[in-house]
Amino acid sequence: MQDFNNINFSNTIQELKEDFNFKKREFQSYTFGNREQCRKIFEAAMLETDKSIRTFEFLPEYKNIIDWMTDTKGKGLVLTGDVGRGKTNIVFYVIPLIFFHYQNKIINTVHADELEEKISILSTKKMIALDEMGVEPIASNYGAKYEVINKLFNMAESKSKLLFISTNMSGQQILERYGERTLDRIKRLCKVIKFHGESMRK
Numbered sequence: 001m002q003d004f005n006n007i008n009f010s011n012t013i014q015e016l017k018e019d020f021n022f023k024k025r026e027f028q029s030y031t032f033g034n035r036e037q038c039r040k041i042f043e044a045a046m047l048e049t050d051k052s053i054r055t056f057e058f059l060p061e062y063k064n065i066i067d068w069m070t071d072t073k074g075k076g077l078v079l080t081g082d083v084g085r086g087k088t089n090i091v092f093y094v095i096p097l098i099f100f101h102y103q104n105k106i107i108n109t110v111h112a113d114e115l116e117e118k119i120s121i122l123s124t125k126k127m128i129a130l131d132e133m134g135v136e137p138i139a140s141n142y143g144a145k146y147e148v149i150n151k152l153f154n155m156a157e158s159k160s161k162l163l164f165i166s167t168n169m170s171g172q173q174i175l176e177r178y179g180e181r182t183l184d185r186i187k188r189l190c191k192v193i194k195f196h197g198e199s200m201r202k
Contacts, residue, residue: 027074027160027189032102038069041098049093050086064193065090069098076127076156076163078186080170081195087166091129095164099127107164112136116148123155126162133167134177147178153185163190 032038042065043056061079068077077095079087096107107127110118115136122128130152139148156163165186167174175183186192 027162029074030072030099030103032069032098035066035070038066041102042066042069042094045094045097046086046089049097050089059085059195059197061085061193061195064191068191068193073191076165076190078163078165078167078190078192079195080167080192082197083168085195085197087168087195088131091164091166092131096129107162112149115152119148119151122152123159126160127164128152128156128161129164131166133165134169134173147182149178150182153182153189156189157185165190 032041039058039062042062043058047053047056061081065077068075077091079091081087092109096109099105099107105127107129108122108125109129109131110122112130112132112135115122115130116139133149136148138145140146152163155161169177171183174186
């Protein structure tokens with residue numbers, strides 16, 4: 001008789017793994033310390049990767065990144081919003097530097113306009129940073145058009161990959177181009193942080 005007060009799937013999952021190559025999706029969480037430690041790490045990485053910064057200015061958006069650094073909860077990052085706010089530097093340089101220095105993990109970086117030609121290589125990587133989501137062309141397979149970004153999200157979801165993405169697209173623009181399913185996947189796989197304000201580029 002079934003005991004519904006003590007449900008345990010562990011043995012069943014083990015049997016499925018052995019007999020049917022069953023894989024449980026597990027996204028690894030990381031922590032880089034408490035909030036003060038993470039703030040210092042983030043600031044040091046920003047200064048190291050962007051030599052144009054003379055005086056470090058703590059933007060309101062950075063608080064959300066630091067909160068994420070204390071416990072990633074198995075999620076990557078999506079930085080959206082206004083141009084010239086440092087999203088590319090954070091996704092392409094700051095986060096990969098921090099992960100390699102403190103976790104010995106390599107984040108593989110790719111620009112969105114190279115995504116189609118590199119998607120097969122990225123399928124073998126566990127951590128991927130994508131810059132400027134939204135500029136990639138619509139791909140074609142024997143005349144059938146498709147969004148290559150959806151291949152990336154399919155891989156991330158099925159193979160427990162961590163994604164780090166920068167984009168100038170708004171949530172509405174993402175919805176209009178990629179559809180509701182992709183927008184839902186972004187929210188499920190990543191912490192979304194919106195950047196607001198004037199460009200800091202001189």
